[in-house]
Amino acid sequence: MISVSEQLNQFGWNEWFDAKAQEIIWAGHRVARVVAVDREQLLVIDESGEYRAKLAGRFLYTTERPSDFPCVGDWVSIQYSGSDDFGIIHDVVPRKSFLRRKAAGDTIEYQMIAANIDVALIVQSCQFDFNVNRLERYLVMVRNGQVDPVVLLTKTDLISPETLQELIDEIKNAGITTEVIALSNITGEGVNNVRDILQSGKTYSLLGSSGVGKSTLINQLIGRQILETKMVSGTGEGRHTTVRRELILLSNGAMLIDNPGMREFGIMGAEEGMGDSFADIYVLASKCKYRDCSHSNEKGCAVLAAVEEGSLHRAHYQNFIKLRTESEFHDLSYLEKRNKDKAFGRYIKSAKKDLGINRK
Numbered sequence: 630m631i632s633v634s635e636q637l638n639q640f641g642w643n644e645w646f647d648a649k650a651q652e653i654i655w656a657g658h659r660v661a662r663v664v665a666v667d668r669e670q671l672l673v674i675d676e677s678g679e680y681r682a683k684l685a686g687r688f689l690y691t692t693e694r695p696s697d698f699p700c701v702g703d704w705v706s707i708q709y710s711g712s713d714d715f716g717i718i719h720d721v722v723p724r725k726s727f728l729r730r731k732a733a734g735d736t737i738e739y740q741m742i743a744a745n746i747d748v749a750l751i752v753q754s755c756q757f758d759f760n761v762n763r764l765e766r767y768l769v770m771v772r773n774g775q776v777d778p779v780v781l782l783t784k785t786d787l788i789s790p791e792t793l794q795e796l797i798d799e800i801k802n803a804g805i806t807t808e809v810i811a812l813s814n815i816t817g818e819g820v821n822n823v824r825d826i827l828q829s830g831k832t833y834s835l836l837g838s839s840g841v842g843k844s845t846l847i848n849q850l851i852g853r854q855i856l857e858t859k860m861v862s863g864t865g866e867g868r869h870t871t872v873r874r875e876l877i878l879l880s881n882g883a884m885l886i887d888n889p890g891m892r893e894f895g896i897m898g899a900e901e902g903m904g905d906s907f908a909d910i911y912v913l914a915s916k917c918k919y920r921d922c923s924h925s926n927e928k929g930c931a932v933l934a935a936v937e938e939g940s941l942h943r944a945h946y947q948n949f950i951k952l953r954t955e956s957e958f959h960d961l962s963y964l965e966k967r968n969k970d971k972a973f974g975r976y977i978k979s980a981k982k983d984l985g986i987n988r989k
């Protein structure tokens with residue numbers, strides 16, 4: 630049984646990770662969160678601060694899939710002496726959520742963009758960029774990775790309040806129930822509404838096309854000074870490196886992931902990465918009344934409604950449910966395994982008792 634410092638909660642650690650980490654973290658190892666990845670060098674943070682880390686040779690040679698390597702936002706098990714040495718990363722704690730895109734080429738490989746994000750802020754500009762179909766594709770990508778979406782409409786200073794209302798209506802009329810926040814980086818209107826949703830200990834990311842105002846908003850959220858100190862220098866093993874920190878701690882305790890992959894994701898991910906055969910169902914699911922809808926019997930389930938009305942093939946739906954059950958089973962078997970371990974522990978205890986071992 631590993632025990633992890635409660636101080637890690639400020640970086641987003643919680644019981645979910647705690648449960649998943651039990652099997653992979655060895656005694657003597659600690660847990661840290663990846664704040665930047667620069668080829669083979671990583672920058673991680675834990676309760677003792679930030680330090681640089683490398684992948685253990687064994688991890689490097691036994692890991693094949695690109696998506697299994699640590700990315701920004703990941704929790705890793707790490708060996709760190711606390712001196713000026715590199716930490717050694719031995720494993721990646723299972724991801725609670727992720728943003729990924731298909732790797733280049735005709736493969737089913739994925740490239741991780743970021744992990745363990747609580748909320749993706751999907752940004753569209755009210756002018757030129759606004760497009761409900763693209764918004765739906767983003768919603769699919771985001772929900773596919775178990776990330777909760779919030780929609781941000783920027784540049785409201787360029788349109789009239791009536792036009793803004795029309796855009797918001799267009800989103801609602803498409804059946805999208807996701808929260809929408811309208812803002813202007815110029816007048817500052819609405820920016821506080823974004824600040825208000827950022828919770829301490831949660832991780833956020835901004836997604837959206839180039840030029841919609843992501844950087845401008847990030848600057849407002851973090852303050853200039855933090856941005857300027859974003860470069861971390863380090864010397865190790867005769868090498869001078871500068872790593873750009875991609876996971877930023879905001880002053881209210883929330884975290885923001887801003888990495889180059891995320892910026893390309895706007896074009897690559899939402900436009901091309903829709904190979905998922907259940908994309909249509911994910912689009913519908915974003916319109917269900919309840920966010921945790923199981924699409925099996927709920928009132929207000931948009932998926933069931935589409936099956937009923939015939940716009941979604943029943944066979945396709947059943948396929949979706951079947952596969953989902955299988956992947957849930959995967960998760961279940963993990964829990965079962967843990968419960969079995971517990972049951973075995975109890976068995977040992979009672980056996981000892983029967984044998985009188987526990988008695989004085």
Ligand SMILES: Nc1nc2c(ncn2[C@@H]2O[C@H](COP(=O)(O)OP(=O)(O)OP(=O)(O)O)[C@@H](O)[C@H]2O)c(=O)[nH]1
Nearest residue numbers: 783784813814815838839840841842843844845892
């Ligand atoms: N009128 C207006 N202009 C804005 C607003 N937000 C950003 N801009 C301008 O839009 C341009 C692009 O903004 P950025 O913040 O760089 O956009 P971005 O989404 O970060 O773009 P990439 O870095 O390419 O992904 C800049 O000239 C900003 O000054 C806004 O709310 N209103």
Ligand SMILES: [Zn+2]
Nearest residue numbers: 917922924930
């Ligand atoms: Zn549903």
